[in-house]
Each structure stands twice: as C-alpha cells, then as structure tokens.
Amino acid sequence: MYSFNNDAEKIYFTLFNKSIPEEVYHRFQAVSKKIDNNYPHDKVVQYYELIGKTDDLEALELAARYLRKQPLLTEKFKLMVYLAEIMPDNYDVFINENPKRFIGYIKIIFTIMRTVFKLGKGLIIILFYKL
Amino acid sequence: MIYKVIIIGTGPSGVAAAFGFAEQGIQPLILDVGKVAQDVTPLNENIYDYRKKNDAFNIMIGKNYEMLDHVINKRSPSPKISSPYMQFVMEDAGSLSPITETGSHVIQSFAKGGLASAWGAGLYRFLDDELINVPVSAAELDPYYDKLTKEIGISGDTDDLTPFFGSTENLLRPLRLSGKSEKLYLKYQRTRRKLNASGIFIGRPRLGVLSQAYDNRISYNYHNLEMWFPNLPYIYTPAFTLEKLIRENKVVYRKSILAESWFRENGHLTVKARNLEDGLQVTFKCKKLVLAAGTINSAKIALKSKNDYRTKLPLLDNSLLQVPLITPSFIGDKLEKDSFGLTNLNILFDWHEYNLRLQGSIIELTSPARALFYEMFPLSARSNLTLIKYLLPSVSILFLYFPGSSNNSGYITLRSDNTLEVESFPCEISKKIIQKVAYTLLNMGAFTHPMLIRPPAHSIHYAGSMPMVENPRQNYHCNKYGELYGEPGIHVVDGSLLSYVPSKNHSFTLMANAMRIADYISRTIEK
Numbered sequence: 001m002y003s004f005n006n007d008a009e010k011i012y013f014t015l016f017n018k019s020i021p022e023e024v025y026h027r028f029q030a031v032s033k034k035i036d037n038n039y040p041h042d043k044v045v046q047y048y049e050l051i052g053k054t055d056d057l058e059a060l061e062l063a064a065r066y067l068r069k070q071p072l073l074t075e076k077f078k079l080m081v082y083l084a085e086i087m088p089d090n091y092d093v094f095i096n097e098n099p100k101r102f103i104g105y106i107k108i109i110f111t112i113m114r115t116v117f118k119l120g121k122g123l124i125i126i127l128f129y130k131l
Numbered sequence: 132m133i134y135k136v137i138i139i140g141t142g143p144s145g146v147a148a149a150f151g152f153a154e155q156g157i158q159p160l161i162l163d164v165g166k167v168a169q170d171v172t173p174l175n176e177n178i179y180d181y182r183k184k185n186d187a188f189n190i191m192i193g194k195n196y197e198m199l200d201h202v203i204n205k206r207s208p209s210p211k212i213s214s215p216y217m218q219f220v221m222e223d224a225g226s227l228s229p230i231t232e233t234g235s236h237v238i239q240s241f242a243k244g245g246l247a248s249a250w251g252a253g254l255y256r257f258l259d260d261e262l263i264n265v266p267v268s269a270a271e272l273d274p275y276y277d278k279l280t281k282e283i284g285i286s287g288d289t290d291d292l293t294p295f296f297g298s299t300e301n302l303l304r305p306l307r308l309s310g311k312s313e314k315l316y317l318k319y320q321r322t323r324r325k326l327n328a329s330g331i332f333i334g335r336p337r338l339g340v341l342s343q344a345y346d347n348r349i350s351y352n353y354h355n356l357e358m359w360f361p362n363l364p365y366i367y368t369p370a371f372t373l374e375k376l377i378r379e380n381k382v383v384y385r386k387s388i389l390a391e392s393w394f395r396e397n398g399h400l401t402v403k404a405r406n407l408e409d410g411l412q413v414t415f416k417c418k419k420l421v422l423a424a425g426t427i428n429s430a431k432i433a434l435k436s437k438n439d440y441r442t443k444l445p446l447l448d449n450s451l452l453q454v455p456l457i458t459p460s461f462i463g464d465k466l467e468k469d470s471f472g473l474t475n476l477n478i479l480f481d482w483h484e485y486n487l488r489l490q491g492s493i494i495e496l497t498s499p500a501r502a503l504f505y506e507m508f509p510l511s512a513r514s515n516l517t518l519i520k521y522l523l524p525s526v527s528i529l530f531l532y533f534p535g536s537s538n539n540s541g542y543i544t545l546r547s548d549n550t551l552e553v554e555s556f557p558c559e560i561s562k563k564i565i566q567k568v569a570y571t572l573l574n575m576g577a578f579t580h581p582m583l584i585r586p587p588a589h590s591i592h593y594a595g596s597m598p599m600v601e602n603p604r605q606n607y608h609c610n611k612y613g614e615l616y617g618e619p620g621i622h623v624v625d626g627s628l629l630s631y632v633p634s635k636n637h638s639f640t641l642m643a644n645a646m647r648i649a650d651y652i653s654r655t656i657e658k
C-alpha cells in the first residue's frame with residue numbers, strides 16, 4: 001500500500017509540477033489527519049490506495065468530483081491549494097501581474113480542452129478501479 | 132448602585148444607543164462579553180506585495196489553521212469571519228449561546244463592536260416605503276442618520292442612487308473605482324436613460340470607509356487588508372465610537388459579562404448575568420434596560436426572563452444571491468491588487484411590475500485567498516489554477532439582497548436546557564427574476580448566466596424577533612420606542628424591532644433608530 005505520508009507529495013506535484021516544500025508538507029500533514037477522521041475507515045484506506053495506484057491524480061480527482069465519489073480526494077486537493085497559495089514561490093501560479101490578454105484567452109481555451117480530456121481519462125480510471 | 136440606564140451589547144445598535152445617551156448627558160452602564168482581536172499590527176504594504184516576499188501563513192491560514200475550518204469541519208461562514216485575525220468576532224459563540232440550527236448556519240458575535248467588527252460597512256438610510264410595518268418614518272430617523280454620518284465618516288456620491296439612498300450631506304468623496312467597475316459604470320452612464328426607464332440604476336455605495344483622513348483616522352490606502360486585519364482605522368466599526376465614549380468617561384463599560392435575564396424588584400430592574408472571568412453570578416440594577424445584544428441574543432434574554440420555552444419568535448433575514456460577473460475585456464489582465472476589495476458600486480432594480488426593489492453590491496474579488504475560487508471553479512485541478520490566474524482578474528461578484536418579511540421568516544425558540552433552536556431557510560427566488568438580472572447585466576457588458584449563480588444563502592442581516600408596532604397588544608411586541616409590551620422600562624433597540632428588511636443593509640437604520648430611542652428614554656428619565 002502507498003505510504004500514508006506521500007499523498008502530500010503526489011498532490012503537490014500534480015498541482016504544481018514540482019516537489020513539495022517542507023513547510024507545506026508538514027502543514028498538510030497536520031490538517032490531513034483531521035480530514036481523514038471525517039470519513040469512514042474503508043473510504044480512507046481506499047483513498048490512500050488510489051493515491052498509490054493512480055498515475056494521473058488530476059484526471060481521477062476530476063471524474064470523482066463529477067460523479068461525487070471519493071470526496072476525500074477533492075478535499076485534499078483543496079487543502080493543498082490553500083496551503084500552497086501562501087508561499088512566495090507559488091505567487092506567480094496564482095497572480096497575474098502582467099496583462100496577457102491574448103495569451104489569457106488562449107490559455108483558458110486550452111485549459112477547457114485539457115479538462116475534457118482529463119475527464120474522459122478520469123472516467124476510464126474510475127471504471128478500471130471499479131470505484 | 133442603581134444606574135439610570137444599562138445597555139446590553141456593543142454592536143452598532145448598542146453603541147449608537149450609548150452615543151445617543153451620551154449626547155443627552157446620561158452615562159449608561161454597558162454590559163458586554165466584549166471579545167477583542169489579538170494584538171496585531173496591520174501590514175503597511177499591499178497584501179500582495181507582502182506575499183511575493185513572505186510566507187503568509189499566519190495572516191492567511193492561521194497558527195491553528197483557522198482559515199481551513201470550512202475544509203476540516205465543513206462549516207462555511209463568510210470568508211471574512213473565518214480569517215485568522217478575525218476569529219474573535221465569533222469566538223466562543225457556540226459555547227456562550229449554544230444553538231441547534233435547521234437550515235442556514237446562524238452567526239452570532241460576542242465581540243466588542245459585535246458582528247460589525249467584520250462588516251462590509253455598507254451604510255444605508257431606509258426610505259419611507261422601506262420602513263414597512265413600523266410606526267417610524269424616515270423623517271423621524273433623518274436627524275440621527277445625519278449625526279451618525281458625521282460620527283462615522285461615510286463616503287458616497289450624489290448620483291442616480293441618491294433618490295434611493297437619501298441625503299448626501301456631509302458625505303466624504305467616494306473611493307476610487309476598480310477598472311472593471313469603472314467600465315461598467317461608464318457603460319451604464321452611456322445608456323442610463325433607457326436603463327432608468329426599465330427601473331435600473333447604478334451609483335456609488337455609501338460606505339463607512341474613509342476616502343480621506345477624518346476624525347484622527349487615516350484614509351483607505353488600497354492595500355487590500357480588509358479581509359485579513361481587524362480594526363483598520365479607515366473602516367469604521369462601532370468599537371471606535373465606544374472607545375471614544377469610554378475615554379471621555381461618557382459610558383461605564385463592563386466586559387466579560389454575559390447578561391442572562393432581568394427581573395423586577397423594589398421598583399427597579401435587575402439584570403442577572405454571569406461574570407465570565409470567574410464564572411460567578413452578578414447582578415446590576417437600573418431604571419431602564421436597553422437590549423442591544425443582536426436580534427438573536429436579545430430575543431434569548433427576553434425569552435429567558437419570561438421563562439418562556441414555548442414561544443416561537445420570528446427571525447428575518449435578507450436572502451442573498453451571489454451573481455458572478457465576468458468582464459471579458461479583463462480576461463488575461465493583471466490582477467488589480469490595489470483596488471478596493473469590497474463594494475465598488477451599487478445597482479438597483481426597481482421593478483414595479485414585480486412589486487420588487489432589489490439592491491445589489493458589486494464587489495471586487497481581490498481580498499479573499501485565491502484558493503477560495505479554486506473550490507468554485509468546475510475544471511480539473513490544474514485547469515482551475517489557470518482560471519484563477521487568467522480568468523479571475525475579470526470576475527467581480529454581485530451580492531443581490533432580497534427582502535425579508537414575515538412571509539419568509541424563520542424562528543427562534545428557547546429550550547429548557549438554555550439552547551436556542553433556530554430554523555431559517557433562504558427564500559426561493561423566481562427563475563424569471565434571476566434571468567432578468569442576468570440579462571440586464573449582460574447588456575451592460577458583464578457576462579453572467581443563471582447556471583453560474585449559486586442557490587440563495589442568507590446575508591446575516593437578522594431582524595424581526597420582537598417587532599415594533601403601532602399598538603402593541605401581545606408579548607414580544609414593542610411600541611414605537613422599542614418598549615416591550617407588558618415590560619415597562621425594557622427597551623429593545625436592535626434588529627429585533629424590524630418586521631420587514633428591505634433589500635438594503637440595515638445596520639445604519641438600526642443605529643439611527645437606537646439613537647432615536649435613546650433620545651426618547653433620556654427625555655422620559657429626566658422627567
């Protein structure tokens with residue numbers, strides 16, 4: 001089974017494509033356990049198993065969110081975004097400081113297409129693991 | 132010692148009553164739980180500039196992960212009250228006054244300054260046709276609105292909303308508009324004749340936010356701290372006036388006192404309370420008792436005093452629709468870090484055909500954490516981050532308030548174990564109205580769609596538990612001076628008195644009315 005500690009690393013990498021800073025890691029761990037406690041044990045075990053097995057967490061999370069399955073996964077992503085946003089290293093991920101109107105439109109169009117692709121992939125993952 | 136007047140509570144209504152008494156030379160005793168913010172110095176730079184260089188954990192998450200309470204415990208009060216340094220606003224509310232709630236989440240404050248310690252400081256006068264079912268006219272409130280305007284320092288303008296917002300005397304100039312709001316306002320001004328003919332008006336808000344130095348307070352500095360730091364000198368809270376009254380020895384202030392009930396003995400009133408420092412019962416005697424503990428807690432004190440565990444008192448609120456507005460020309464633009472992060476414009480839909488007047492606040496989204504919007508966007512995780520960076524700078528939000536009346540009220544009951552039972556649901560809002568609002572905004576260049584609008588919520592404008600009526604004939608009704616039926620000397624001055632809340636923030640009216648009642652009590656006491 002996947003290490004209980006490593007959901008932090010994997011979620012952070014999925015979101016930001018880099019490894020998790022130590023502070024964020026510890027903060028995530030501090031809250032993560034409390035969120036786990038809101039869920040029945042079997043759901044928590046399933047969550048950690050999925051983290052271990054799935055390569056494309058982003059696709060899985062999206063499809064699970066749409067199908068209202070594994071809300072724990074969605075909550076962990078949400079938690080990570082809150083904790084990551086406050087780090088100066090991630091400032092540029094969240095805040096646009098230079099007007100990029102044309103690029104902005106292109107990025108949004110691309111990102112919608114990406115979501116459609118990820119949704120399809122996520123649904124397949126869910127079918128595969130019989131979630 | 133028998134005080135002439137005791138006031139319970141230091142929210143807007145309690146402080147305005149104290150201000151009124153002080154003007155008449157009466158020194159009231161104020162009883163308050165009085166939670167205060169931890170001692171924290173606000174940043175002296177823009178929050179975003181700070182974030183570029185510093186880990187903002189203490190400010191935006193909190194040492195005890197306060198900001199994440201909604202993720203951990205699935206509670207969702209307003210983001211402003213959840214922010215770490217604002218926690219005092221709701222501190223210990225659940226244990227000081229336990230509530231079982233059905234429907235909406237109820238918010239109570241035991242802070243010095245009450246809920247207004249976290250408010251948006253939108254301060255609006257009611258017109259005669261908004262003072263429905265109350266035996267008070269706008270003209271009777273006007274002198275008090277005027278005095279409070281001078282005390283608070285309110286920014287605003289003379290514009291198309293003046294007929295709905297009343298006198299502009301002594302207003303400070305309005306704050307600077309954000310780019311998106313300016314664009315919307317220009318578009319409105321170009322087509323205003325047509326829009327006005329169909330009952331749509333836009334103008335500048337009336338805000339207790341200083342656009343210039345005033346009364347020893349500095350002006351707003353566009354640092355976007357309003358979400359994160361309490362007691363910013365440029366955003367008025369009643370605690371400012373209270374501090375002044377205490378300093379000038381015009382009131383006696385006792386904090387850490389939880390008032391529980393009153394009783395009568397030897398011709399005076401006695402307040403039974405708990406001293407929260409030592410847990411002991413204490414009593415305070417007075418001739419007149421002024422209830423300003425907020426709509427919910429004033430009702431609780433009244434029910435408790437009458438040992439009444441049966442009556443259901445009404446609880447009114449404005450239902451709130453949150454309408455996201457996308458201004459397409461701002462997609463991909465830079466985030467306006469130095470715009471005012473609360474209400475930039477007000478929009479009014481005066482639709483006679485529906486017998487409806489709706490007021491909305493157009494709010495910039497620069498203050499909250501961007502992560503808040505991550506939760507709202509529907510795309511995949513990384514795609515949502517892209518939307519935050521490139522779409523969010525083009526989004527503002529319209530808070531649209533719907534009137535609250537006895538037709539859509541909830542209720543409050545006291546149980547014998549001293550918990551309050553509160554039931555309240557936001558009212559259903561007709562699809563037709565939502566579509567009409569969306570269509571109007573679309574025509575002004577702000578894209579929205581009924582599908583983007585979340586189900587109605589409540590706005591924390593509580594009212595109506597002990598309404599003021601012309602001729603009170605039943606328990607828990609008050610006369611024109613807030614005096615409870617069958618309870619001489621007990622005067623209610625807070626939101627409890629309003630049996631109708633128009634589509635407008637009501638605190639300024641609570642304040643003016645509290646001052647009016649304080650004036651009346653002062654005159655009768657002197658006799």
Ligand SMILES: Cc1cc2nc3c(=O)[nH]c(=O)nc-3n(C[C@H](O)[C@H](O)[C@H](O)COP(=O)(O)OP(=O)(O)OC[C@H]3O[C@@H](n4cnc5c(N)ncnc54)[C@H](O)[C@@H]3O)c2cc1C
Nearest residue numbers: 140141142143144241245246251252253390424425636638
């Ligand atoms: C996020 C937010 C934004 C808002 N924005 C606006 C706005 O822009 N404009 C507007 O008009 N309104 C706004 N409001 C609503 C406004 O804050 C409330 O309507 C207003 O504070 C109510 O005033 P009050 O004096 O009746 O009671 P409260 O503000 O609730 O104050 C109650 C006071 O009574 C004390 N108290 C309670 N019970 C006891 C007891 N048993 N013993 C002793 N003391 C007691 C408390 O310590 C507190 O001081 C906002 C509210 C929130 C939460």
